[in-house]
Amino acid sequence: MSVGMAAPRSVYACDPERSRGRLLAEPPSKTRSPFRRDCDRVIHSTAFRRLKYKTQVFVFHEGDHYRTRLTHTLEVAQIARALARQLGLDEDLTETLALAHDLGHPPFGHAGERALDSCLQAHGGFDHNAQTLRVVTLLEHRYPGFDGLNLTWESLEGIVKHNGPLTERNGAAAGRYRGHGIPAGISEYVGTHDLELWSFASLEAQVAAIADDIAYDAHDIDDGLRAGLFRVDDLKVMPLTEEMIGEIARHYPELDDDRRGAELVRELISYLIGAVVSETRRRLDLARPESVDDVRNHREVLIAFSADVAQAEADIKSFLKLRMYRHPRVMRVMGEAEQILFDLFARYQRRPGDLPAEWLPPDGPDSETETDRARRIGNFIAGMTDRFALTEHQRLFDSTPDLR
Template structure:
């Protein structure tokens, strides 16, 4: 039996509006897609975006992309995919508590890491260095390239043709890219806005000088919360540090004391799970409480009032911001730059550099869909195509390509 009308074009209130705050994004008020499409009978704009992201090739590749370099040591460590799922769960929890659109928050969380290279931040750093003369490499800009150009699943367009609100959130979830005078904000003050974002901005204005929606801000914090919690978990599981070492972080010492008081003598694996659970709970609950106060003070009438605000409306309170900084300050030397991880990072970076240099010298060494016509491109466009190809690789595929092209390939152990 056919549906009587499209949910995307249905007039009046949306399902769930009784729970949705005035400042939440509304699919029925979406600024739409770059390329007009018929509405869906069963899904609104943001639900459709979420589903397109989940079914994309780039999303599936996250299964075999490293989060932090311990995944080679066992099956229980996070990959980009498991991290993404955890971020989506936290983003939905924040959105639900704050009266935001859960589907948009989830879509943004699911897409936020699509542009990452193989080998975690090591791969990104190496590829950025390779691209230094060609505009550099930025994973947020690469995510935009993927969802607007590189995915080729639809007959009528390249990319996923996502709604304006989803694209805006992907580009600006960490804050405005331009200040009120149109100059790049601090993050891009030296390098300038990545070319992929500038090029797309010429086609569809994403309001680069404003904050993103509250849903995008919630997804960005969910990323930080998940990152801290699971890196503590993975670092403990990998034996890079112990529970007693974490007492150097006052916030974590307080939680460990609480666990010891409630469950004296608890075995390490259960104590680890209790700690990770408490980290997530404390961060989420404090973010909700602080954001409720920020929103009450601003009293935004609609989603655009959130965008025009002078500060984020979804943020860490100071005590949690301090804990976040302290946790990252602990993890940097004890996990991300641990000597055991450093050896692997160096090998992985070499793989990326070798591939970039070989494809730059011999573009035909890439598969036909990537190498064909590459020699006719100018130097910048050729380098960008090579970067697109390498960035899309999984860890395994990058190593396989290296083995195909070189006599010796590092073992990432």
């Protein structure tokens, strides 16, 4: 099959006509599949709109051309749809999972997640995947008959398990959760709505996960170049990008650095998409799944890079960690951002009346446990945009960092 042509629907793709349905039954749409309906609900959610002013790496007011959580999410969705089309998967479900994957992220990127996890350490910690599940099952208030978005089982499964199983078949925590257990937001939810945490998720969810990696690699290189944290030629320390930079020089010897960088990012995205399609087809040929349940019960992930490409991709992440995420300028701003969230959390705990009225317990402060109160404050802060967190800090404190 030539590149760019859509593959016919695969037998192992999720079929919207065979969806396991919604926790609360609803009449079917006359014009949209269940997965398309899920996707539209995500797009129209309040949490999705807030992504516009949530940090990716650079705080929103550092420049209009840097990625935010929203632009990152749209790039993930574009890459995920391209992969789904090549592999004969359901594009609507894939897009749903790509668009929803960061809904639970707090303000100020990973610095905000670290701060909230520390604040909530005695109450189960903070996990952005668990928070995304909380958003789509509880915190969105847009529909008259239910809280959340009442998404299909397949969408909820993909949100929770896109990075792989969370437990062993016997229920013991697995993978990155082995040391401290399943996040409370997930473990509590699956007590009433089983998402089969022991199995792999659908190929659509696996596609959304690897699309996230590809988007991160490409756009963080782009943003790092724009910010002047490194130059195009600095990327020659890695064999993959060195070869691409050499090819660009041969084809466009007079190109300026801005366009060299943009061309490198395009080449990298195309290369990684092609690498995923090639390796995935190889794995599918070996596994021969006949249904989505065969995918879920397979012993390993099926959407993947080959070993050599996985190493090249890991090298890019290592480069970015050293030259971008740990750059003194970025570290200083993110350290100040963490302190803003520490301050807000402590203030709301000490003086709950500073919370908006709709975030106060309806039966008064004595009606909830300390853990309930801490999680409620965590939910409020996690939903903030960068600029709202700054505004709140300015309202409640005498001095607020400028984050520049």
